[in-house]
Amino acid sequence: MRLSLLSYALLGLLEQQPSSGYDLRKIFVQTPMWSYSDSPGAIYPALARLEKSGLIRGRVEASAGLRRRKVFRLTSAGTVELKKWLGKPVSREEVIRGMEELMLRFAFTERVLGSAAATQFLKDLEKALQSYVPTLREFLETQNEALPISGRLALESGIRGYESQLGWAKYAIAMYAERNKGGTSS
């Protein structure tokens, strides 16, 4: 089962708390999560698809006045699917495919799989980036002559982006190590 990033984002948010489409949309509009799409024309159909495939279930709740709200919850199948997605290995290939999906996964990992899994995620990410960045640097150097200055710079920008992620991963690992000095996971 392959879902869009938006669908996974919805699944992850619903795991945190049952919500209506309107509630969910507010989150997308008000936080940097807007990048997964904030339009009702994407969110409502995505919820309908998730319900049709049995990952969530909506129930109309006639709360205090107002129009009827349809509140969605994860089903057990939905929880399974979410865990399966979050548990996928963090490989170099995943990094190449794009950081967006990985960061979305990270945002939900601790809550759903526990802080040991979150730490593992970060370590795998660190390793993948450490292997990928030199490849890009090498590409830049071998193509150096062939590229115009703007091409070189555009590539440099991408590489710096990955390096920045690498720095962040180390920082995040340190944060978890710090916090877990006393407590245990999950």
Add this chain to the structure above:
Amino acid sequence: MRLSLLSYALLGLLEQQPSSGYDLRKIFVQTPMWSYSDSPGAIYPALARLEKSGLIRGRVEASAGLRRRKVFRLTSAGTVELKKWLGKPVSREEVIRGMEELMLRFAFTERVLGSAAATQFLKDLEKALQSYVPTLREFLETQNEALPISGRLALESGIRGYESQLGWAKYAIAMYAERNKGGTSS
């Protein structure tokens, strides 16, 4: 006229040199430009759309043996459209919408609009980022209590990405300043 990023990428590459769909696809497959899609099912239809709207024109060239190649060139309307896109102001809104389009534009700007325009692009980008990053930092700090550690970290990662772009913009400005000590623009 609104085109997809892939279409603009094709336009920009064709401005650099007339190419067949196959040539173009090789570029997408072999360089980090793959992120704009590397599948023939995207590239050929995109070229057909561009031709239909008069921005490029393809001519079958029966070169040495092999199957017929259809080589595309920008039309004057295509050049106009490309310049219009490249010339759009670099605003905070553009930054929020996403760095991908901006970096693609930068990669073509110098060649098409000259190095003065490229420098201006970088200065505008620097300004936009300098205004945007503190907004995000502020959001992070005000939400600090409400967010779980993984949420905070995910946001921190995004912010660092923008900071990295800011650092790059300064670096790129310095590179241009260095190079232009003797020569003039365009």
Add this chain to the structure above:
DNA sequence: CGATACATGTAAGAAGTTACATGATTGT
């Protein structure tokens, strides 16, 4: 009463994905 916030949706169209189809030429 009219504007605004709450709340859910649909319709038309654009553009991407994967997978397949087709065909010419070159190397083994």
Add this chain to the structure above:
DNA sequence: ACAATCATGTAACTTCTTACATGTATCG
């Protein structure tokens, strides 16, 4: 003869975008 590479495309499907439609309740 067969596989690999060159080269162009199509078909089915998925999902997003923009714009619109609909309706309730509250506030000034």
